[in-house]
Amino acid sequence: MHIQETFRALADPTRREILMHLSRQEMTIGEVTDRFEITRAAVKKHLNILEEGQLISVHVQGRERINRLEAQGLSAVSDWIGYFNQFWDQRLGALKTAVEDAEAAKRKSIKGKI
Amino acid sequence: MHIQETFRALADPTRREILMHLSRQEMTIGEVTDRFEITRAAVKKHLNILEEGQLISVHVQGRERINRLEAQGLSAVSDWIGYFNQFWDQRLGALKTAVEDAEAAKRKSIKGKI
DNA sequence: ATTAAATGATACCATAAGGTATTATGTTAG
DNA sequence: CTAACATAATACCTTATGGTATCATTTAAT
Numbered sequence: 001m002h003i004q005e006t007f008r009a010l011a012d013p014t015r016r017e018i019l020m021h022l023s024r025q026e027m028t029i030g031e032v033t034d035r036f037e038i039t040r041a042a043v044k045k046h047l048n049i050l051e052e053g054q055l056i057s058v059h060v061q062g063r064e065r066i067n068r069l070e071a072q073g074l075s076a077v078s079d080w081i082g083y084f085n086q087f088w089d090q091r092l093g094a095l096k097t098a099v100e101d102a103e104a105a106k107r108k109s110i111k112g113k114i
Numbered sequence: 115m116h117i118q119e120t121f122r123a124l125a126d127p128t129r130r131e132i133l134m135h136l137s138r139q140e141m142t143i144g145e146v147t148d149r150f151e152i153t154r155a156a157v158k159k160h161l162n163i164l165e166e167g168q169l170i171s172v173h174v175q176g177r178e179r180i181n182r183l184e185a186q187g188l189s190a191v192s193d194w195i196g197y198f199n200q201f202w203d204q205r206l207g208a209l210k211t212a213v214e215d216a217e218a219a220k221r222k223s224i225k226g227k228i
Numbered sequence: 229a230t231t232a233a234a235t236g237a238t239a240c241c242a243t244a245a246g247g248t249a250t251t252a253t254g255t256t257a258g
Numbered sequence: 259c260t261a262a263c264a265t266a267a268t269a270c271c272t273t274a275t276g277g278t279a280t281c282a283t284t285t286a287a288t
Binding site for chain 1: 233234235236237
């Protein structure tokens with residue numbers, strides 16, 4: 001059960017931003033640090049936490065550590081959220097309406113995967 | 115942009131458990147407290163944070179406060195995760211394989227909504 | 229062999245977070 | 259009216275968190 005580590009990792013805005021960067025290309029710690037105004041030590045801590053949440057994987061290459069986005073973490077969060085669908089499907093009134101509204105808004109931004 | 119408040123709210127295991135309870139039925143603060151071993155004051159703080167994250171809504175009824183699960187927060191998180199799909203679709207190799215595996219596993223648990 | 233580059237590992241600091249205890253306030257039942 | 263109920267608000271405590279600074283280690287380049 002790594003879901004706690006994953007949610008914890010996603011709770012920090014800097015870490016979510018790191019994931020955004022890594023979604024475009026994998027990077028070394030130094031390259032990630034260049035995109036922020038905090039020290040490399042701080043970035044390293046964030047990367048450790050992202051790894052614990054299975055949101056990234058790290059690959060040692062010589063003296064460098066390549067950080068790569070990993071699907072498992074986000075997939076686990078999607079699954080967790082999916083749990084609520086069964087209840088919403090059965091509910092009535094204002095809540096059901098809210099769900100429908102949310103879905104309508106979402107159809108524009110989600111592709112169906114993850 | 116309430117996404118930060120939502121992620122923050124989801125980072126705590128007690129709060130996620132509260133959401134699970136509220137998914138089955140709406141409850142007053144006292145009723146939620148009965149399901150945990152912490153004080154009512156602590157539960158109230160959690161409910162405040164869940165409300166800030168738009169994960170629940172609160173409805174005052176006389177001297178009671180009814181806490182109800184709300185779709186907006188989780189929907190926003192789903193959208194945020196959805197952002198990564200476009201990148202994964204274009205990637206090759208081990209990462210792509212991992213995504214496919216994750217999707218295959220997920221088809222069993224997600225319904226397509228939220 | 230030496231030096232510079234990239235990272236690892238600690239120690240330390242300030243603030244946020246989760247929790248309790250206590251006191252105050254609004255509501256409903258007799 | 260008054261007592262019991264449900265919650266609000268505040269103060270306070272302990273630990274977790276995000277951050278820096280410093281020093282050690284490993285690898286690449288000259």
